[in-house]
Structures are given as C-alpha cells and as structure tokens.
Amino acid sequence: MNREVTWAVVRPAVTVGVLLLVYYRLPEDQPENGYTVLRLVAAFLVVALVLWWQLRAIGRSSRPGWQGVQALAVVFPLFLLMCAQACFLLARHQPGSFTAPLTRTDALYFAVTVFSTVGFGDITPVSTTARVLVMVQMIGNLLVAGVALNVILAAVRRRSG
Template identity: 80%
Template sequence: MTRAVISAVVRPAATVGVLLLVYYRLPMDQPEDGYTVLRLVCALLLVLVVLWWQIRMIGRSAHPGWQGVQALALVVPLFLLVFAQACFVLARHQPGSFTVPLSRTDALYFVVTVFATVGFGDIAPVSAAARVLVTVQMIADLLVVGVALKVILAAVRRRSG
C-alpha cells in the first residue's frame, strides 16, 4: 500500500480515537447556567470551522479523495460528540430529562441512534429541554448528512477533476 493510503486509513482511525479519548476525559462538571446553550452553539460553530478547514485541506491535497475520507472521519464524530456531551450534561443537571440516567457511553449511544435514525426506544427525551436538544440534533443531522457530505464530495470532485 502506498503511504497516502496508509495515511488515509490510519489518520481517520487515530482521529476518531483521539476524539473519543477527549470526550471521555473532558471534565463535564460545568454549572448549568445561561451559558449552557452558548457553549453548545460555540461547539457547533467549531464543527463548522473544522468543516471549512477540511474543505480547504481537500483543495490543497494531492489525494483529495483520501483527504475527503479524513474530513468525514473528523467532522462527523466531532459533531456527534458535541451532541453527546450536551445530552450528558443535560441529563446530569436535570435528572429525568431522558427515560434513563445517561452515562457518557449512554449519551453517545443515544446520539448515534438518533443520527442513524434507528431509534431503538430504550432511551428517549422526556423533558422539554431534552426534546428541544434532540430536535436541534435531528435537524443538524440532516444538514450534516445532506449539506456537509455534499460540500466535501464537491470539493473532492473539483480537486480531482
């Protein structure tokens, strides 16, 4: 295998691993205050900045297809972990927001099932705040799947062609 292929496989796997490590090690004991929603908005803006940066990287890459894979391996998990963190913090500060108490793993599992539109039903939002958060996630999921994926693929095609 070429160095580019190895890099395209190892870097995305390492990226996901590092993101998961940060998610599980990040202190999430911030107080519930007026800044809770602001922190979520800032984190989502960070995801947009990372997406923009990745699109620029695709435009400069000698291997845009592999760079596109790396972009998806960074943007999608980062996006999901932002919502997992938000669900975890909400469940911690407002017990009863979901049908069960959420650990970090439970929050990540829930966010991924919502993203994948599987919805097993074992965890569900109960409070108004949880339902608003999950509704925002569902709308953002559609944007990530539709818009972000399309933009990344367009950048790869433009650079490859």
C-alpha cells in the first residue's frame, strides 16, 4: 500500500476520532436559550461547508476516487454527530421528549438507528419538538445519503474522466 492510499485511510479515521472526542467533551450543562438553535443551525452549516471543502479537494486530487472515499468517511459521521448533539440537547433541556433520558452515547445510538432506518423502538420521540427534530434528521439523511453521495461521485467521475 503506497503512502497516498495509507493517508487516505488514516486521515478520515483520525478526523472521525477527533470529532468523537469533541462530541463527548462538549459541555453538558449548556443553558437553554435562543443561541442553542443558532448553534445547531451553525453546526449543520459546518456539515455543508465540510462537504464543499471535500468537493474542492476531489477536484484537486491526483486520486479523486480515494478523495471521494475520504469525503464520505468524514461527511457522514459529522452529520450523525450533529444529529446526535441536537437530540442530546433536546432531551437535556426538555426532559420527556424521548421515551428515555439520553446520554451522549444514547443520542448517538439513536441518530445512527434513525440514519440506518433500523429503528429498534427502544428510544422514540414523544414530544412534538422531538418528532419534528427526527423528521428533519430523516430528511437530512436523504439529502446527505443521496445528494452528498451523488455530488461526490459526480466530482470523482468528472475528475477521473
């Protein structure tokens, strides 16, 4: 395995590790205020910015296929962590929004089960706000899985072709 391929595997793994570390180290007792929603919107804008940055990297890469894999390996986990953070904050500030209180791990688990459409049913949204949040995540799942994947693959094809 050459150095470029090794880097294509190591870089996303390290990035996801750092994202997980940041997710678990975020303060848990943030006060609920108008800025909470703004911070979450900003976080989702960060996902869009990372996707844009990855597309530029594909355009400049000598191996666009590997760069596309790296892009997917960063965009999907980042999106899931943003969804998990939103669920965690909602459960924290509005207890009873879900059928169970959510720790950070519970929120991440819930976000992954919604993303994968497994939906075990052990954690479900109860409040209207939680249901709206989950609907937004479902729509986001379709956008991230469909649009991001298609845009990245198109960039790889354009660069390779």
